[in-house]
Amino acid sequence: MAGQRRTLMHSHQSWTDDLPLCQLCGVGAAPNCVYGPDGKSNQSHPNEDCHFRFSTDCCFLYGVFNGYDGSRVANFVSQCLTAELLLGQLNSTHMDTDIRRILTQAFDVVEKSYFETIDDALAEKANLQAQLPEGVPFHQLPPQFHKIAERLKALEQEVSGGATAVVALILNNKLYIANVGTNRALLCKCTPDRQNQVIQIGRAHTTDNEEELARLTQLGLDPARLRQTGLIAGQGSLRRIGDYKVKFNYTDIDVLSAAKSKPIIAEPEIHGGQTLEGVTGFLLLMSEGLIRALEAAHGHEQANQEMVAMVAAELAQQNSLEAVAQSVVERVKRLHHDAYASGRQRAPHCSRHEDMTLLIRTINYPLSDGSLTPTQGGRIYPVSVPYSNSQSTSKTSVTLSLVMPCQGTLTNGTNTASTLEGGTPTPGQSPTATLQSTNTQTQSSSSSSGDGSLFRQRGSQAAQPDETGRVPPYVDFTQFYRMWGTEHSEGPGQGVLGPQ
16 A cells, blocks of 8 residues: 555656546646846746645535645645545535544545655665764765765655645535645635625644644643744644654654654644535635735735735636636736835845745636726726835835726626625626725725725726827826825925826
């Protein structure tokens, strides 16, 4: 069995290739990058994220996996976890407690299976280490030990690494989320007043998570030291799959050495089932790299709301979920790069980002029919207007959204007429994106700004270009130019911005 698992791990093909992909789902991805002094980006290592999205007669199963120190563990988990869940283990008669048990057991079996695949390599590694003189660093070893040292380095690359995971299961029209580590799941529900309600399901398993610290405290560890340390064996997650060093050799890690049992675990935190009856919205599964890139560029306070707003805007513009997901990832990537290139307050946080993956699963959510133009309506146009004075310590960001009437949208997914309590958008409506207006003192949410004076009235007909080939703008930036000029002017006639 271990030999079969090793073959599966190193194979470029998988039995999951024959499983039906879910058509209610789209995935976008971008590789990691490091920015050079000239602003150009370079990939620092091969992509380590992976995902799955399957539908069966029984259920829907989705997952996003964030690998580190290689993609071996993430790939292995994405393949084997599917086998532990979609080969008859789940059926419609199961209760919530049964499903939680099956999910927990699946993660446990998969990790044990992974360690079986590296048993031989770990045994060879231990045998070779015993042949080396004690206390002598690799670079100081006598020539007769050089071949052993080279083999040990190769073995270390083979067995090192781990992964974090967020998995979503939809069974009996209920949603279950199983999370191990620092990926994130967001559920967006359209409310009766056509706003987007954002729900983060679970919290990252880091030293900022009080429940995780309480768990480790019960094992005899010092929470204050854990908070101060932050990263453990190079990673911020207190739950991870694989990573034999922290699983088998945790007593050699100073901050973990006092633990009574394994402190870093692969047991998932499970939420659900949450009924999807009458829900209109979408589910987002995001890798840690995507979350961190957006937070690095714009801060963490409104990252969830901003991500949902971007997805809603793209859903209103495009009729392909794959294109929607990829567009959002590319937009986050661009925001991250622009923050670095600006040289401003967020620039030091944006010198690099890790692999980014976004999985979008719609739930009775209308997509654009792709036939409308920006002047014909049916789309959401988010307008981000950040402004700040470089001499000031405060930062204000005003984010507006222009919502145009929808004229016949395509509902993706089901023909059932499920409705949210109190009423939901009908197939002829497009839910508006709720964008946040924030500053250092207050937080508010709206789908428009004030009395709407920022938006110029426009008829239903497409605007005609003038003799220069331009069309009249649909957003009036006069107020923005005035505020910018007020903050940046150093004297009369200075700080003037905008069309002259």
